[in-house]
Amino acid sequence: xxxxxxxxxxxxxxxxxxxxxxxxxxxxxxxxxxxxxxxxxxxxxxxxxxxxxxxxxxxxxxxxxxxxxxxxxxxxxxxxxxxxxxxxxxxxxxxxxxxxxxxxxxxxxxxxxxxxxxxxxxxxxxxxxxxxxxxxxxxxxxxxxxxxxxxxxxxxxxxxxxxxxxxxxxxxx
Amino acid sequence: xxxxxxxxxxxxxxxxxxxxxxxxxxxxxxxxxxxxxxxxxxxxxxxxxxxxxxxxxxxxxxxxxxxxxxxxxxxxxxxxxxxxxxxxxxxxxxxxxxxxxxxxxxxxxxxxxxxxxxxxxxxxxxxxxxxxxxxxxxxxxxxxxxxxxxxxxxxxxxxxxxxxxxxxxxxxxxxxxxxxxxxxxxxxxxxxxxxxxxxxxxxxxxxxxxxxxxxxxxxxxxxxxxxxxxxxxxxxxxxxxxxxxxxxxxxxxxxxxxx
Numbered sequence: 237x238x239x240x241x242x243x244x245x246x247x248x249x250x251x252x253x254x255x256x257x258x259x260x261x262x263x264x265x266x267x268x269x270x271x272x273x274x275x276x277x278x279x280x281x282x283x284x285x286x287x288x289x290x291x292x293x294x295x296x297x298x299x300x301x302x303x304x305x306x307x308x309x310x311x312x313x314x315x316x317x318x319x320x321x322x323x324x325x326x327x328x329x330x331x332x333x334x335x336x337x338x339x340x341x342x343x344x345x346x347x348x349x350x351x352x353x354x355x356x357x358x359x360x361x362x363x364x365x366x367x368x369x370x371x372x373x374x375x376x377x378x379x380x381x382x383x384x385x386x387x388x389x390x391x392x393x394x395x396x397x398x399x400x401x402x403x404x405x406x407x408x409x
Numbered sequence: 410x411x412x413x414x415x416x417x418x419x420x421x422x423x424x425x426x427x428x429x430x431x432x433x434x435x436x437x438x439x440x441x442x443x444x445x446x447x448x449x450x451x452x453x454x455x456x457x458x459x460x461x462x463x464x465x466x467x468x469x470x471x472x473x474x475x476x477x478x479x480x481x482x483x484x485x486x487x488x489x490x491x492x493x494x495x496x497x498x499x500x501x502x503x504x505x506x507x508x509x510x511x512x513x514x515x516x517x518x519x520x521x522x523x524x525x526x527x528x529x530x531x532x533x534x535x536x537x538x539x540x541x542x543x544x545x546x547x548x549x550x551x552x553x554x555x556x557x558x559x560x561x562x563x564x565x566x567x568x569x570x571x572x573x574x575x576x577x578x579x580x581x582x583x584x585x586x587x588x589x590x591x592x593x594x595x596x597x598x599x600x601x602x603x604x605x606x607x608x609x610x611x612x613x614x615x616x617x618x619x620x621x622x623x624x625x626x627x628x629x630x631x632x633x634x635x636x637x638x639x640x641x642x643x644x645x646x647x648x649x650x651x652x653x654x655x656x657x658x659x660x661x662x663x664x665x666x667x668x
Contacts, residue, residue: 254595
């Protein structure tokens with residue numbers, strides 16, 4: 237609380253009401269789409285964490301991880317959509333998305349993880365003309381199309397997916 | 410707001426929470442005098458407000474209340490009053506209050522306040538924080554204790570929620586929650602119109618602001634449960650502890666404040 241430093245002195249009934257806010261927090265549930273929109277926004281606003289391997293391996297920490305240091309302080313969404321983001325970094329982001337999609341149990345989290353996964357793959361195609369997955373361009377085009385159509389999709393990411401889908405279709409010809 | 414650098418981090422394992430509150434007091438008994446003195450100071454810093462509020466409501470002036478607060482915490486550790494009140498654990502808040510009530514009854518039977526002061530003291534109460542005003546005039550000592558307890562709980566929960574929002578880059582989320590939930594609920598502030606708030610905070614749409622609020626409310630709930638879990642014996646008791654606090658606060662009602 238930056239405006240009021242303590243609740244001491246507040247009306248007791250108001251304090252009871254504030255405690256009640258914590259007990260009925262689920263009453264304002266988001267719709268499934270809103271949940272995904274919110275989760276995706278949170279992930280994109282966050283930064284790319286080091287993988288356990290990076291965090292634990294000192295040699296990697298002082299070597300490979302140093303290359304990721306410029307990313308520190310930058311939002312993940314910004315890095316994904318930056319055409320100057322290096323391919324290695326996109327591969328890291330892809331792995332991060334994969335981890336998110338498999339390590340968590342809610343459907344919303346899983347879909348958000350997959351969104352990051354495919355956004356990184358799309359970046360590889362658009363910015364480096366590289367396919368950083370074993371999926372064929374045909375499979376990718378279909379998958380990316382599905383993301384473009386998600387109602388909860390971040391508008392910038394939707395455009396990113398649409399461009400990548402177009403690029404995949406060109407490659408298929 | 411008091412700073413508690415040594416408090417358990419929200420999100421720690423449930424077992425760690427439960428153990429921390431119950432064992433720290435017992436553990437302090439086994440320490441050498443200097444470390445015990447420090448431990449008493451830490452424990453006192455954490456719980457002094459409810460104890461002080463109770464003592465003031467009992468009719469003691471500030472000096473006597475401050476004196477009794479110090480004496481109580483020394484005795485809590487020296488004689489392990491909490492363990493004596495034990496009854497197989499249960500709510501820490503209730504047991505602290507039981508122990509306090511027992512202590513006050515014993516102390517009222519004595520004359521000398523000097524006996525309450527340990528050699529070298531455990532630090533002045535005033536060094537922690539300026540004594541706050543007490544709640545409603547007609548509150549009982551027990552209600553004053555619960556009021557201060559709940560206030561301390563809310564202060565810590567809100568500080569943690571704010572810190573978590575800032576750490577995860579969600580300053581907008583926190584600000585929406587503060588302006589539309591905290592300030593109106595706790596202090597009667599007017600809820601700003603959502604379009605105005607969105608403009609001020611550079612949020613795309615009111616819908617997004619509403620979604621931010623839901624996120625922080627959930628975080629608030631999660632953090633509050635984690636904090637309450639520190640003071641009850643099991644996860645099942647968290648809801649009833651919060652409900653009990655709400656009941657007592659509602660019965661305490663609004664009233665004039667005592668300086």
